[in-house]
Amino acid sequence: MANLQSNSGEPKVNYEYRRKKSAEDMRMQVVTFTMMIFFTVIAFAAVGAGFSKWFILPFVLLLAIVQVVFQLYYFMHMSHKGHAVPQFFMYSGILIAFLTILAFLTIIWW
Amino acid sequence: MSTIAHTQKRGFAGTVWEYLTTVDHKKIAILYLLAGGLFFLAGGIEAMMIRIQLAVPNNDFVSAGLFNEIITMHGTTMIFLAAMPLLLGFMNAVMPLQIGARDVAFPFVNALGFWLFFFGGVFLNLSWFLGGAPDAGWTSYASLSLASEGHGIDFYVLGLQISGFGTLMGGINFLVTIINMRAPGMTYMRMPLFTWTTFVASALILFAFPPLTVGLFMMLFDRMFGAGFFDAAMGGNTVIWEHLFWIFGHPEVYILILPAFGIFSEVIPTFSRKRLFGYSSMVFATVLIGFLGFMVWAHHMFTTGLGPVANAIFAVATMAIAVPTGIKIFNWILTMWGGSIQFTVPMLWAIAFIPSFVMGGVTGVMQAAAPADYQFHDSYFIVAHFHYVIVGGVVFGLLAGVHFYWPLMFGTMLSEKLGKVTFTFFLIGFHLTFFIQHFLGLMGMPRRVWTFLPGQGLETGNLISSIGAAFMFVGVIVLLINVVVTQVKNVKVGIDPWKDGRTLEWALPSPTPFYNFKQLPLVRGLDAFWIEKMEGKTEMTPAEPIGDIHMPNNSFTPFMIALGLFIGAFGAMYHVDDKGWALPVLIIGLAVAFASMLYRSIKDDHGYHIHKEELLDDADKGGTR
Amino acid sequence: MAAEEKFTPQTWPESPEQATLEGKNKFIGFWLFLGGETVLFASLFATYLALKDSVPSPDHALAKDLFELPLVFMMTMLLLTSSLTSVFAMYHMKNYNFKKMQTWLFITVVLGFGFLGCEIYEFNHYVHEYEHTFTSSAFGSAFYTLVGFHGGHVTFGLFWIIALMVRNAKRGLNLYNAPKFYLASLYWHFIDVVWVFIFTVVYLMGMVG
Numbered sequence: 001m002a003n004l005q006s007n008s009g010e011p012k013v014n015y016e017y018r019r020k021k022s023a024e025d026m027r028m029q030v031v032t033f034t035m036m037i038f039f040t041v042i043a044f045a046a047v048g049a050g051f052s053k054w055f056i057l058p059f060v061l062l063l064a065i066v067q068v069v070f071q072l073y074y075f076m077h078m079s080h081k082g083h084a085v086p087q088f089f090m091y092s093g094i095l096i097a098f099l100t101i102l103a104f105l106t107i108i109w110w
Numbered sequence: 111m112s113t114i115a116h117t118q119k120r121g122f123a124g125t126v127w128e129y130l131t132t133v134d135h136k137k138i139a140i141l142y143l144l145a146g147g148l149f150f151l152a153g154g155i156e157a158m159m160i161r162i163q164l165a166v167p168n169n170d171f172v173s174a175g176l177f178n179e180i181i182t183m184h185g186t187t188m189i190f191l192a193a194m195p196l197l198l199g200f201m202n203a204v205m206p207l208q209i210g211a212r213d214v215a216f217p218f219v220n221a222l223g224f225w226l227f228f229f230g231g232v233f234l235n236l237s238w239f240l241g242g243a244p245d246a247g248w249t250s251y252a253s254l255s256l257a258s259e260g261h262g263i264d265f266y267v268l269g270l271q272i273s274g275f276g277t278l279m280g281g282i283n284f285l286v287t288i289i290n291m292r293a294p295g296m297t298y299m300r301m302p303l304f305t306w307t308t309f310v311a312s313a314l315i316l317f318a319f320p321p322l323t324v325g326l327f328m329m330l331f332d333r334m335f336g337a338g339f340f341d342a343a344m345g346g347n348t349v350i351w352e353h354l355f356w357i358f359g360h361p362e363v364y365i366l367i368l369p370a371f372g373i374f375s376e377v378i379p380t381f382s383r384k385r386l387f388g389y390s391s392m393v394f395a396t397v398l399i400g401f402l403g404f405m406v407w408a409h410h411m412f413t414t415g416l417g418p419v420a421n422a423i424f425a426v427a428t429m430a431i432a433v434p435t436g437i438k439i440f441n442w443i444l445t446m447w448g449g450s451i452q453f454t455v456p457m458l459w460a461i462a463f464i465p466s467f468v469m470g471g472v473t474g475v476m477q478a479a480a481p482a483d484y485q486f487h488d489s490y491f492i493v494a495h496f497h498y499v500i501v502g503g504v505v506f507g508l509l510a511g512v513h514f515y516w517p518l519m520f521g522t523m524l525s526e527k528l529g530k531v532t533f534t535f536f537l538i539g540f541h542l543t544f545f546i547q548h549f550l551g552l553m554g555m556p557r558r559v560w561t562f563l564p565g566q567g568l569e570t571g572n573l574i575s576s577i578g579a580a581f582m583f584v585g586v587i588v589l590l591i592n593v594v595v596t597q598v599k600n601v602k603v604g605i606d607p608w609k610d611g612r613t614l615e616w617a618l619p620s621p622t623p624f625y626n627f628k629q630l631p632l633v634r635g636l637d638a639f640w641i642e643k644m645e646g647k648t649e650m651t652p653a654e655p656i657g658d659i660h661m662p663n664n665s666f667t668p669f670m671i672a673l674g675l676f677i678g679a680f681g682a683m684y685h686v687d688d689k690g691w692a693l694p695v696l697i698i699g700l701a702v703a704f705a706s707m708l709y710r711s712i713k714d715d716h717g718y719h720i721h722k723e724e725l726l727d728d729a730d731k732g733g734t735r
Numbered sequence: 736m737a738a739e740e741k742f743t744p745q746t747w748p749e750s751p752e753q754a755t756l757e758g759k760n761k762f763i764g765f766w767l768f769l770g771g772e773t774v775l776f777a778s779l780f781a782t783y784l785a786l787k788d789s790v791p792s793p794d795h796a797l798a799k800d801l802f803e804l805p806l807v808f809m810m811t812m813l814l815l816t817s818s819l820t821s822v823f824a825m826y827h828m829k830n831y832n833f834k835k836m837q838t839w840l841f842i843t844v845v846l847g848f849g850f851l852g853c854e855i856y857e858f859n860h861y862v863h864e865y866e867h868t869f870t871s872s873a874f875g876s877a878f879y880t881l882v883g884f885h886g887g888h889v890t891f892g893l894f895w896i897i898a899l900m901v902r903n904a905k906r907g908l909n910l911y912n913a914p915k916f917y918l919a920s921l922y923w924h925f926i927d928v929v930w931v932f933i934f935t936v937v938y939l940m941g942m943v944g
Contacts, residue, residue: 015745019830026826033819040815043939044808053943064935068928075822076924082753085289086766089316093770096317096404097777100357104781107408107416108349215760278771286764290756316767320775328782328880337869337876338791339782345789346873350782357778712902714911 032074039063131664133217134624135202138224139519142199145228149191151586152235156184158583161543165576167564174560178245179262181558183235185248186266189362190273191231193504197369198227198280200511201308203519205284207615208302210293210633212626215286217662218710223279225672230273233679237265247558249359252340252351256332261683267330268679272672274319274326281315284308293614294653295633299393302613302637303386306393307372310400311365317404318361325354334686349414356407364403366500368396370507371438374460377510378442379637380610381457382449388441389636395434395441402431412483421480428478435471439464454608455529459510462537463502470498473548488558491551497544509536509589517607521621522600528592532585539581546571546578605648612637617650625659628652628725659720667710674703740909747831747908752917754910761914769925776929779884780936783877787941790872796865797874798941807938810853811930814889817846818927821920828916833907836916840900843923847893854886878937885933888926895919 043060073079078087120128129137159180163171172180206214214220237243244266246255255263288309292301301309329351331337338344340351379386386392408416408424416424442464451457473495477483486492509532516524550571555562562568606616614631617639629652635641642650678699684692748754753762788797824839858879861867869879896919903912 018749022826022829026823029819029822029826033815033822036815037812040808040811040934043935044804044811047939047942048804056943057940060935060939064931067931071818071924071928071931075818075927076921082750083766085763086769089313089767089770090773092313093317093773097773097780099405100321100774100777101781101784103353103408104350104785107420108347108353108785215764282764282767282771285767286760289763290760316771317774320771321778324775324778324782328876331869331876331880335869337880338873339786339876339880341873344791344871344873344876345786346876347785347789350785354778354782708898711898711915716911 029074032070036067036070039067128664130669131221131666133213133221133662133664133668135206135214135217135220136519136622136624138220139199139203141224141228142195142202143519145224145231146192146195146199149187149231149235150193150196153184153187153192154583154586156180156187158579160184161576161579163561164572166573167562167569169561175245177560178247178558179238179243182244182247182250182262182266183238186234186244186270187231188500189248189366190270191227191234193366193500193508194277195227195231196508197311197366197504198223198277200304200373200508200515201280201284201312201369203515204615205305205308206287206291207518207618207622207626208305208613209288209291209296210614210627210631210638211287211291212630212659213662214283215291216283218665218668218715219279219283221665222668222671223276223283225668226276226279226675227273228276229672229676230269230271230276233272233676234265234269237262237269240265249355250329250351251355252329252332252348255329256340263329264333264683264686267326267333268683271323271326271330272675272679274322276672277315278319278323281312281319284312285316288312293627293630293633296638299390300633300636300638303375303389303392303396304369304372306396307368307375310396311368314361314365314368314400314403318358318365321354322358325351325358328354334682349411352411352414353407356410357404360407360410361400361403363496363499364399366504367507368399370504370511371396373507373511373514374442374463376613377456377460377514378445380514380608380612381452381454381460382446383452383610384445384449385637385640386441387444387447388437391437392441395437398434399431402427402434406431409478409480409483412480413487425478425480429475432471432475439468452610454513455524455526455533456510456514458530458533459506459513462533463506463510466498466502466506466540470495470502473498486551488556489551490547490555490557493557494544494547494551497547501540501544509533512589514608516596517603517620518615518622520597521602522596523603523607524596525592528588528595532588532592534585535581535588536585539578539583539585542578542581543575544578546574550575606639612640614638614650617642625661625720628659629654629656656722656725658722659725660717661720662717663715665710665715667706670706671703671710674699674701674706678703742831742909744831747829748910749829751829751831751908751910751913753914755914758910758914761918765918765921769921772925776881776884776932779881780932783881783937786873786877789874789877795872795874796861796867798937799944801861801865801867802938802942804938804942806853806857807934810850810857811934813846813850813853814927814930817843817850818924820846821923825917825920828908828913831908836908837900837904840896840916844893844896844900847889847896847923851886851889851893854882854889858882882933882937885926885929888922888929892919892923892926895922 040063043063046056046059072090077083078090129141132138132141159172160177163169163177202214202220206212234244240261242260242262244250244255244258244262246258246263246266250263250266255266288301288305328337328339332339332341332346338346340346340348342348375386375392406424406428408420409428412421412424442460446461453461473491477486477492477495486495513524513529516522550568551557553567553571555568555571562572603620605619607620608616611617614633617631618626631638631650632653634651639650642648676699678696681692681694681696681699685696751758753759790797820839820843824836824843827833827835827839867875867878869875899912899915899919903916908916
């Protein structure tokens with residue numbers, strides 16, 4: 001049962017390698033988090049500074065999308081292997097979500 | 111817990127308790143078949159009342175208000191409480207066996223899904239006895255349903271909400287089962303077509319039910335808590351309900367028809383004794399229908415005034431669906447071509463299905479042309495169309511499935527003779543009832559009317575239609591007699607009762623052991639059991655040595671969770687009337703539901719193991735083979 | 736019983752949440768559920784966008800009158816940080832460090848309650864200062880339903896995590912509860928994903944009109 005996924009027969013070596021790998025992963029997470037905070041601050045600042053509406057709307061939306069990609073791929077580990085099925089179903093969900101919102105924005109007008 | 115408890119004979123109370131607590135997919139399948147069958151009869155009686163009322167002009171068999179309740183309940187019951195649960199029943203009965211799994215991925219959730227559906231359905235039907243059923247049509251368009259007095263619409267909203275949760279759980283469960291629990295060698299492209307259609311239909315359930323949930327919540331908030339989603343006076347918009355309903359509603363019809371396609375794709379090769387023609391194009395067509403199913407919902411709303419651009423886009427997308435469907439039709443015909451066909455009852459249904467469904471499909475393409483739809487909209491032409499696809503497709507599929515899978519589920523064979531009687535009556539009755547309705551619609555008879563006047567040329571058509579309905583009714587009665595006679599005679603059949611079974615489920619002993627496969631089978635290609643038979647073997651090659659089998663424990667918790675929500679729904683509904691007891695009932699109901707959920711998550715349930723020795727013992731006594 | 740087998744950091748598998756068939760099933764099943772939730776929230780967003788600023792009379796407060804940046808910014812920071820702390824918790828789960836996992840989960844819960852407190856204050860503020868209520872306009876209904884559904888998810892997530900922490904406090908990690916912790920953290924991230932769109936679409940885009 002133990003160590004189903006180990007690639008090395010030597011548990012000790014394998015253990016240290018894994019510790020190192022997940023520590024690296026963790027550093028990546030902190031970087032991700034910093035960038036997410038940064039994007040949030042920029043988005044709020046753009047609205048606070050009172051730029052033109054036609055700049056702000058696409059800009060904050062873009063930042064939100066980038067942030068969500070970070071969240072999904074790093075915090076939720078969708079970048080790791082073994083996530084093909086989650087990816088397929090998330091993208092299907094996102095496609096239907098997009099169609100729904102597009103329809104409600106375009107063909108409900110009265 | 112040991113296996114002994116499962117093999118011993120039980121008294122009546124013991125059997126009831128077993129079914130109340132079961133998490134075995136085969137028993138849940140029987141529960142679905144039973145409950146779905148009862149709701150099917152209720153919906154059928156409602157249909158008969160509609161046809162009696164419309165048999166002659168100026169009839170007053172039922173009042174206008176009651177007529178509205180009957181048509182609403184007929185549609186709602188048939189779609190949500192009969193067709194879908196019956197299909198879920200077959201998915202439960204067959205799919206895990208077809209992929210060589212010992213159970214579904216989440217047996218507990220499977221039971222919970224059933225009980226939610228069941229209590230939701232009972233809740234909805236109790237409306238008949240508690241002040242009147244919903245009366246705004248099965249689509250329950252917002253402005254009409256907000257104006258509806260009494261609690262009818264509240265029953266609709268809460269009942270569908272509860273049973274919808276159950277269906278959603280069922281969908282996720284089947285998806286995970288197919289993704290994770292296929293037997294060794296069972297690649298995606300070796301899965302039987304019924305498994306594929308279950309997969310795609312479950313994915314549609316996963317994405318289609320959330321919009322319905324949201325729409326129902328909004329309806330609930332509008333009616334009970336004074337929200338203004340659909341109320342123009344508050345700035346709301348009634349068309350939002352239509353969109354949410356049809357974003358759900360259109361995939362819903364594919365949720366119904368795809369599994370029926372799957373059943374036919376099993377029946378036709380079996381009784382043609384030929385491999386399914388164009389297997390990979392069948393898979394491709396199934397996935398494509400599922401994909402396109404989400405992009406066409408607005409064709410139900412052409413006349414709401416979406417504008418010419420939107421109407422054009424949705425019209426083209428709708429017509430595109432005819433392409434993958436056509437692929438399927440030709441594949442079925444070519445499967446039969448040159449085959450050695452056996453005209454058993456399931457095969458008769460499959461053969462009758464092809465032209466019947468094509469007729470429904472052709473009228474569908476007619477309506478997809480948006481300008482023409484302005485004429486067809488809300489007329490009997492529409493009624494004829496969707497009965498041709500749903501009865502001619504889904505119900506024929508269910509009837510084929512009942513006869514085909516009866517030996518798998520119950521270990522007995524339904525009478526072929528009585529089956530053919532049912533077939534004759536039902537098929538003739540079906541075309542008599544609905545074919546003429548195309549013309550009634552084109553002559554201007556609107557849908558959902560309570561009665562019509564003499565002298566407008568509608569009398570003959572309506573009378574023929576009602577006579578046809580009586581034929582269908584006789585067909586269903588004969589089927590019931592068939593079921594009773596078969597179960598009373600109780601002549602057991604052995605392995606592979608149709609002699610030409612192709613897929614894994616027919617390789618199992620009858621009755622199927624509760625652990626399904628003693629050893630998981632090794633799948634060497636499409637139609638795994640057929641391959642083995644062609645090499646002169648009588649059973650599958652095992653993929654593993656005999657070992658301990660892990661099984662889930664029975665549980666009463668699913669019943670309690672569903673019961674809690676059922677009780678709570680009454681509290682929520684009567685709370686609006688300022689009844690003193692309503693709030694406590696709501697709280698008690700929700701408390702029961704949440705306490706049961708908490709109990710489930712806190713109490714460990716590791717299941718139990720059937721030990722190797724017991725399995726070997728079973729084999730010695732000839733218990734399994 | 737295999738599920739309650741004791742481990743050491745050395746023998747603890749690399750992906751404990753997927754080391755058993757049950758874990759694998761839960762993992763896939765939960766991701767599918769999140770796919771469905773995406774469509775659920777999309778329907779709510781779509782309705783909100785269709786009904787935004789849709790009020791019965793001109794004297795009703797509109798989006799640009801209601802929202803204030805500082806409060807929303809604080810809520811965003813609370814929830815974003817809680818997302819990071821739950822990542823830390825899962826890091827320690829994978830390293831078989833139960834105590835640290837519990838600590839970080841506890842911090843996550845505290846931040847979550849902070850967020851919820853802000854939201855309650857915010858709703859209360861709108862109701863009393865602007866008479867912007869659930870029943871005052873279609874805009875109000877849509878706003879409170881969208882943001883309230885998210886708030887409901889936060890509440891459910893908090894109780895879920897607390898229940899897991901309390902239930903497993905004494906026995907530590909095993910292959911039976913590792914998937915449960917992992918799913919709760921996925922759920923928590925998903926709540927944050929939804930919030931990112933709420934603060935962008937509802938608040939920021941609402942303020943510029």
